[in-house]
Amino acid sequence: DVRVGFSTPDAPISRLIRAVTRSKASHAFLVYWSEDLGQDVVLEATTEGLRIVSWVRFKAHNRVVDTLPIAWPVVPAIQQHADWLGAHYDFAGLAGAVVPSLSGGRLPNPLGFGRDALFCTEFIVRVLRAAGHPGAESLPVEGTTPDALRAFFKPR
Numbered sequence: 001d002v003r004v005g006f007s008t009p010d011a012p013i014s015r016l017i018r019a020v021t022r023s024k025a026s027h028a029f030l031v032y033w034s035e036d037l038g039q040d041v042v043l044e045a046t047t048e049g050l051r052i053v054s055w056v057r058f059k060a061h062n063r064v065v066d067t068l069p070i071a072w073p074v075v076p077a078i079q080q081h082a083d084w085l086g087a088h089y090d091f092a093g094l095a096g097a098v099v100p101s102l103s104g105g106r107l108p109n110p111l112g113f114g115r116d117a118l119f120c121t122e123f124i125v126r127v128l129r130a131a132g133h134p135g136a137e138s139l140p141v142e143g144t145t146p147d148a149l150r151a152f153f154k155p156r
Contacts, residue, residue, distance in 0.1 A: 002032040002074050004124060005042070005067040006150050007058075013047065023147035025065040028120045030078065030127070031055055043078065045118040050087045068153040070133070077131035087118050121149050 006025035008014060017026035029044035040055035058064075118126075121144045128136035139152060 002030055002070045002078070003067045004070055004149065004153055005029045005031050006065040006146050007062040008065055009062050017146075021145040021147065023145050025146040025150065027062070028124055028146045028149050029058075030070075030074075030124060031067060032075070032078070045087075045120045045123045050084045050118055050123060052085070066150060068150070070128075070153065072128075072131060072133045074127055074131040074133065077127045080130055081123070081127055084118060084123065121146060124149060 005028065007027045007029070008018065008025050009027060014026035017023065027044070027046075029042050031040055031042055033039070034041045034052075037054070042053050042055055042058040044051060044053070044058075119142075122142050125136065125139045125141050125144050128139065129141070135152065139149065
């Protein structure tokens with residue numbers, strides 16, 4: 001089972017993201033069971049790049065807001081995106097995502113697409129779209145806030 005998680009670290013960039021997007025969470029990540037490691041792990045795009053860290057370690061250093069199940073087979077899409085491991089953090093895309101947030105979604109991200117870098121929600125939306133998750137095409141690859149992604153998975 002794969003879950004999407006939301007957290008709110010206390011780093012300056014996290015506070016900025018929460019302020020600009022008016023989100024309760026500033027970070028999104030995937031949690032899943034690793035057969036190789038014998039434990040739950042977190043797959044996340046951080047300022048250190050796309051990485052895998054143990055769930056236990058992640059929870060010890062982050063304030064988790066929520067984790068929600070993804071009721072759709074996304075593991076093949078995660079494996080398909082394994083080449084992104086170690087990819088740089090998409091600071092330019094994140095900065096460009098502020099434009100649509102401040103404009104109420106009316107303006108596109110002027111710094112988006114085409115780079116070998118990711119930020120957290122961008123990675124998750126790419127995985128959801130690659131998996132053919134119903135409704136994922138309605139989520140912008142760049143510009144989806146953690147709260148918008150959380151609302152996408154929150155039971156109505």
